[in-house]
Amino acid sequence: MGLFDTPPDRRQIQLSIGIVCLVGVTLPLIWPLRAVPLPALNAFAPTIDAIMFLGEAITATLLYAQASVFRSRALVVLGTGYAVTALLVVAHGLTFPGAFAPEGLLGAGTSTAAWLAYGRRWVFPLVVILYVWLKREEAVAVPGTERPAIRVGVWVLAAVAIAAAITLLTTAGKDILPAYFFNRSDVIYSHAVWYQAALLTGFATAGIMLFRARESVLDMWLLVAVACWVIETLTVMMLSARFTAGWYVFFIVSVFSHLIVMLALIAESNRLYARLALATIGRNRERNARLMSLDAVAAAISHEIGQPLTAIRLQAGMGRSRLEVTPPDVPSAIGAFDAVLEAEHRTSDVIKSIRAMFGQRRGGRTQFNLNDLVRETALVMDRDLTAHKVSLDLSLDETLPPILADPVQIQRVLVNLITNGIESLDSVKNRRRKITVSSRAAEGTAVLLEVSDNGAGIAPDALDQIFEVYFTTKPTGVGLGLSLCRIIIEACGGRLWASRGRVYGATFHLQLPRSDAFAQ
Known part of the structure; x- marks a missing residue:
């Protein structure tokens, strides 16, 4: 402004x-x-x-x-x-x-x-x-x-x-x-x-x-x-x-x-x-703090999950080798696979602890207008959009009812999705680069926010995996952004999923509960 x-x-x-x-x-x-x-x-x-x-x-x-x-x-x-x-x-x-x-x-x-x-x-x-x-x-x-x-x-x-x-x-x-x-x-x-x-x-x-x-x-x-x-x-x-x-x-x-x-x-x-x-200085400081927090979470996850994943790899290899010998050493193989299951449970416990960490922020929930948050996020992302020559189109339903969530966490999700859209558009040369954010009332007691781009899109075989921890399609990605976004949205009682665009790009769908849903 x-x-x-x-x-x-x-x-x-x-x-x-x-x-x-x-x-x-x-x-x-x-x-x-x-x-x-x-x-x-x-x-x-x-x-x-x-x-x-x-x-x-x-x-x-x-x-x-x-x-x-x-x-x-x-x-x-x-x-x-x-x-x-x-x-x-x-x-x-x-x-x-x-x-x-x-x-x-x-x-x-x-x-x-x-x-x-x-x-x-x-x-x-x-x-x-x-x-x-x-x-x-x-x-x-x-x-x-x-x-x-x-x-x-x-x-x-x-x-x-x-x-x-x-x-x-x-x-x-x-x-x-x-x-x-x-x-x-x-x-x-x-x-x-x-x-x-x-x-x-x-x-x-x-x-x-x-x-x-x-x-x-x-x-x-x-x-x-x-x-x-x-x-x-x-x-x-x-x-x-x-x-x-x-x-x-x-x-x-x-x-x-x-x-x-x-x-x-x-x-x-x-x-x-x-x-x-x-x-801008404040925004950059906040962004750096978020990146530092993300680095800390990534380091903690790598440290906590590294050992059970190593155990899974070793025990699975050991079980396979026990079954390949003549005659097969079934008891040893069963013991190795039991160790694999135990390591998998440890890995699940780490993921659940991360989910619990976000779930503890429910005290920060407030009632707010999702359209206003989208417009505020558009201003925050304006410099990045301009630098990458990407236009942001807003198609917002002004009759949208308010939602009850943590606006800071929801804005983090929006920033992450818009940033992903910008990065997917870097390879687009022969058409207008644009990201569209639209909102509307969903069925029941929910609102739906969709973030679409006309970029490179998502491969069909990767569509079901993009929200998994450590799965990434970026050469320098760590595979945590979309996973954490889903954790945040689900902690608010909502859903996050993705679909391929009709011609180009991809669409991320955020379904969030209306504020009056909690009063029922």
């Missing part, structure tokens, strides 16, 4: 409200300063534009990076909007009258810079509306549907093309656009009010749509940005000329509002990724 799918907390909401209030305070301050003339600073506009370009380019880069990770068209459109505005800021600085030339560069006219600023500001509401619409489409997409990869380079080229078209319209086509300024300083006020009123309608529409669809931290900060842009639009409607005290304050506040949104995005991203890093 990240900045783009995490709901905001109370601290973030309070901070966002404080920023909007801080920017809003400038409205009553600018009114008495709107007509106070000050010297024209030719370097002021390019300096402000450079700061805005840096902030919006960083924001676009952040959004593009996350769009490629989440494969989200909504995010890539939003990033493209910021890229367009960043490029238009450059054009605004070059065409601002008096900054680099009396009328501005690029063949600019008196109103070119103003129309570029106006067009740049229209990009924001349009992009936010498109972002909300695409986000709704992604939210209602069929679960498990794989999104196509995002080609960021193509969207960057689209941003360049859009910015170039707007720049060309306001420079080469300056004569076909209505006048915005009488001269370098004085605004045609009646025109400006109508233009800004239309823009205010666009921001209001975008803000209402975003407010109704808000879900994540990103949505909250976009609302902050929209609120700041509304305040800026109201401020512009007060100004009747450039180079007044109000005009200078407006640009300073505008830079502040844009930078504070950018800094908030970066700060929240860093905070969430720091939490992710800590969670």
Whole structure:
């Protein structure tokens, strides 16, 4: 999870409200300063534009990076909007009258810079509306549907093309656009009010749509940005000329509002990724502890079972040799086979002690939703799935009743089965690698969870042996994982079995009792 799918907390909401209030305070301050003339600073506009370009380019880069990770068209459109505005800021600085030339560069006219600023500001509401619409489409997409990869380079080229078209319209086509300024300083006020009123309608529409669809931290900060842009639009409607005290304050506040949104995005991203890093460290520590526990169990089993297995081998060989002599030494053979039976009983006692060890954990049983545990396990396994280029499809029955078991032990079983599925898919090259986890209510008082893959599958002669101790199909396996999984599931009063896939792979079936089954 990240900045783009995490709901905001109370601290973030309070901070966002404080920023909007801080920017809003400038409205009553600018009114008495709107007509106070000050010297024209030719370097002021390019300096402000450079700061805005840096902030919006960083924001676009952040959004593009996350769009490629989440494969989200909504995010890539939003990033493209910021890229367009960043490029238009450059054009605004070059065409601002008096900054680099009396009328501005690029063949600019008196109103070119103003129309570029106006067009740049229209990009924001349009992009936010498109972002909300695409986000709704992604939210209602069929679960498990794989999104196509995002080609960021193509969207960057689209941003360049859009910015170039707007720049060309306001420079080469300056004569076909209505006048915005009488001269370098004085605004045609009646025109400006109508233009800004239309823009205010666009921001209001975008803000209402975003407010109704808000879900994540990103949505909250976009609302902050929209609120700041509304305040800026109201401020512009007060100004009747450039180079007044109000005009200078407006640009300073505008830079502040844009930078504070950018800094908030970066700060929240860093905070969430720091939490992710800590969670990953904790997960790795827990996994290492589980592996150490498994190694300890394997060592104990090897030590305890090693001697009776050796005795079985020796006594069986001795009994066979006694029967092969002439005449056969039947009493000695019977004694040898009796020793084999005794060693087998010792081996069974070791297995039963392991089962009893898991059975003693019944005090850790709690009632929980199996679907929630599956989703949590999917997040735990996300890094491994991504590293092996395996997609995980979830098909969960939301009406599934709760179960009563040890969630830690059940999650260990799920991790083991998903890991087995990932390893079986390593050899798959010519089809999509996927693991499907589905849940549904079973007959009687049970629920059924199935973990399927389209990997190499299980050989027919191995299907009945895969849950036996020390049986493994892996070159480096110890043959304990599935055996322990069955012990865990049976200790919870459930069942675990496997079947071959219809075409590819295998399916593991976990049948677990519902919580109300224990009350009957």
